[in-house]
Every structure is written in structure tokens, then in C-alpha cells.
Amino acid sequence: MLTFFFAPLIIINIGLVASQWLLFVLYITSGIGMAGIGMGIMHDAIHGSYSKHQKVNKYLGYTMNLIGANATVWKIQHNVLHHTYTNIEGADDDINAPFFLRFSPHAKKNKLHRFQHLYVWFFYGLSTISWVTAKDFIRLARYRKMGFLDKKNEFRNELIKIAAWKLFYYTYALVIPLFLVPLAPWIIILAFLSMHFVTGLLISIVFQVAHIMPDTEFPLPDDDGMVAGDWSAHQLATTTNFSPNSSFFSWLIGGLNYQIEHHLLPNICHVHYKKISGIVADTAREYGMPYHTKVNFLSAVKDHVKTLHKLGKIQSIPMQLELNFKNSKEQ
Known part of the structure; x- marks a missing residue:
């Protein structure tokens, strides 16, 4: 996946690409590699499950920074908020959407949402370009207010790191090609955006x-901010597997088709999920607990579309949420 991402960019940066179609092919190929890094390398590494050696995890986690995002922000967003408060409106950042998207029945509804199942794909495609420009800065500031990054100078230092990594990323991914590729700047920028559109679409759909x-x-949660049931039952109730019989697809997306196993056992590398899944499924059945799975990715996407359509029509369910994020940051 690292080769898939960097090799096309190296070819572009050498300055030998004169065809706009070849430029687009190389950038889009790089986008597939970028998605692969995000799902198959960075994701496990930041969870601490890529290797039993934490230094390996630490340095491979920096692949997130290499592709323009930030490992620290992702760790708070994903490891803490998403994995602790899965599908809880106002707490799980994966379902905290802008006003034109609605991912929870508890989110405020507006008239645009009735069409979201049609236009959501465009915004999925824009997700990573937003990520590598403004989103990390916005989330870093918000997480500071929530009680994270509270050590002395931690926020300032992380802010400097984010800016430096993004400057490095934009330099090799866009600025150098603008100088060396003998094509109009707007074509190069459009090809760069196409890379991110492919990456954003792939990552957003899978997650x-x-x-x-x-x-x-x-x-x-109830009025005291407590969620009923235990954490493991919560993960089973809020998570779905898909395409469990495709080894190639599982490799391609870093084992994220086994999301149930990942949510229950996030410290285990994704290469073990297939073997673990049988045990988890049998145990869930034994205790009468849900184990949601779809036979293939296409059927999962179809059901996702149906859910988006339904969320665009149903009225909001009143909610009250006051969870203590600060106490969860070490989980």
C-alpha cells in the first residue's frame, strides 16, 4: 500500500508525465494506496495492534501524517470517541455530521436530508480533502475544550506538528508537481483532487x-449520562460485518469487513479477525446477542443507502447527552 501510494507520486514528481490522462491514472492509483495506508497500516498501528512492538506501532502510525492527516487527532476521534461511544449522537465523531447530512435518528432533521442518500457520495469523496486542510485544526481545538491535550504546551506543540506535516504533504503531493509537470495548473490540481475523491469515497463507505x-x-444515555448495558453488548448492537468470505477484499481494506471483531478486540491485529469471527459469532448466538453481518459488500452498501434514506425521512428523537469525555480519554 505504501508503494501504491508513493510510486505514482514519485513518477509524477520526476517530471516525465506529459499526458493528462496518465497524470489522472497515477494520482487515482495513489489515492487507492492512500486508502490502503489508512485502512491497513495506520489504523492498526494507532490502535497498537499492527505489531507487538510499540515503537513499530508508533512509527507506522506516522503514516497517517505522511498522507496529510494527523495521528494524534485520529487517536482521539477514533480510538476514544468512536470506540467508546459507538453510534451515540453527540459523542461518536463518526456520526457527528454537518447540517446537510444525518447519520443518527437523534440528530436534528431538515428538508435536505430527504435527498441525502443521493448526494452523500459526493461529500464522502470530499472527506479527505477536508481532512488534510481544515478538519484536523478544527477538531484539535474542539478536543482541547473537551478536556484532551491538557498537558503543558501539548496543544501548541501538536498544532505546530500538524502544520509542519501538512506543509510537507502538500509540498510533495501538489506543489512540486505544479512546478515540474508540463501541464496546466488547473489540470494538476484537478488530478490531485481526484486522488482525494477516490480515497475519501473508499474510506468513508467502508467505515x-x-x-x-x-x-x-x-x-x-439516561439523564445521568449513563448508557444501559455493558460495553461489549453495546459494540455488538451498533456494529455490522460484511463480506466475511472474501480474503482478498479483507486484505484490501485492512480487515475492516470484520468490524465486530475489531470493536470487541481493537488491540488484536486485523489478520486474525477471520479466525476469531467464528468464535465471536458462536458466543453471540449462545447468549442470544446480535451478530449483524452482510453476505457481501454490495448488499451492505445497499442497506446503508436504505438507512440513509430512512434517516432522511423520520423525525428526530429527543435526546439528552452529558457524557464525561475527560474520564474516557485514557481508555
Whole structure:
């Protein structure tokens, strides 16, 4: 995946690409590699499950920074908020969407949402370009207010690191090609955006299909900020597997078709999920607990579309949410 990402960019940066179609092919290929890094390398590494050696995990986690995002922000967003508060409106950042998208029945509804199942794909495609420009800065500031990054100078230092990594990324991914590729700048920028569109679409669909589905639940805390049931039961109720019989597809997306196993055992490398899944499924059946799975990716995407359509029509369910994020940051 690292080769898939960097090799096309190296070819582009050498300055030998004179065809706009070849430029687009190389950038889009790089986009597939970028998605692969995100799903198959960075994801495990930041969870601490890529290797039993934490230094290996630490340095491979920096592949997130290499592709323009930030490992620290992702760790808070994904490891803490998403994995702790899966599908809980206002707490799980994966379902905290801008006003034109609605990923929870508890989110405020507006007239645009009735069409979201049609236009959501465009915004999925824009997700990573937003990520590598403004989103990390916005989230870093918000997480600071939530009680994270509270050590002395931690926020300032991380802010400097984010800016430096993004400057490095944009330099090799866009600025150098603008100088060396003998094509109009708007063509190069459009090809660069096409790379991110492919990456954003792939990553967004894979992650969102696992949780925004007809059978998954969207629990709410009580007036004291407590969620009923235990954490493991919560993960089973809010998560869906898909395409469990395709080894190639599982490799391609870093084992994220086994989202149930990943949510229950995030410290285990994804290469073990297939073997573990049989044990988890049998145990869930034994205790009468849900184990949601779709036979293939296409059927999962279809159900995701149905859920988006339904969320665009149903009225909001009143909610009250006051969870203590600060106490969860070490989980």
C-alpha cells in the first residue's frame, strides 16, 4: 500500500508525465494506496495492534501524517470517541455530521436530508480533502475544550506538528508537481483532487457501512449520562460485518469487513479477525446477542443507502447527552 501510494507520486514528481490522462491514472492509483495506508497500516498501528512492538506501532502510525492527516487527532476521534461511544449522537465523531447530512435518528432533521442518500457520495469523496486542510485544526481545538491535550504546551506543540506535516504533504503531493509537470495548473490540481475523491469515497463507505445500517442501534444515555448495558453488548448492537468470505477484499481494506471483531478486540491485529469471527459469532448466538453481518459488500452498501434514506425521512428523537469525555480519554 505504501508503494501504491508513493510510486505514482514519485513518477509524477520526476517530471516525465506529459499526458493528462496518465497524470489522472497515477494520482487515482495513489489515492487507492492512500486508502490502503489508512485502512491497513495506520489504523492498526494507532490502535497498537499492527505489531507487538510499540515503537513499530508508533512509527507506522506516522503514516497517517505522511498522507496529510494527523495521528494524534485520529487517536482521539477514533480510538476514544468512536470506540467508546459507538453510534451515540453527540459523542461518536463518526456520526457527528454537518447540517446537510444525518447519520443518527437523534440528530436534528431538515428538508435536505430527504435527498441525502443521493448526494452523500459526493461529500464522502470530499472527506479527505477536508481532512488534510481544515478538519484536523478544527477538531484539535474542539478536543482541547473537551478536556484532551491538557498537558503543558501539548496543544501548541501538536498544532505546530500538524502544520509542519501538512506543509510537507502538500509540498510533495501538489506543489512540486505544479512546478515540474508540463501541464496546466488547473489540470494538476484537478488530478490531485481526484486522488482525494477516490480515497475519501473508499474510506468513508467502508467505515460508515459498518455502523449506519438498518439493524444497528443508536443508544442514548439516561439523564445521568449513563448508557444501559455493558460495553461489549453495546459494540455488538451498533456494529455490522460484511463480506466475511472474501480474503482478498479483507486484505484490501485492512480487515475492516470484520468490524465486530475489531470493536470487541481493537488491540488484536486485523489478520486474525477471520479466525476469531467464528468464535465471536458462536458466543453471540449462545447468549442470544446480535451478530449483524452482510453476505457481501454490495448488499451492505445497499442497506446503508436504505438507512440513509430512512434517516432522511423520520423525525428526530429527543435526546439528552452529558457524557464525561475527560474520564474516557485514557481508555
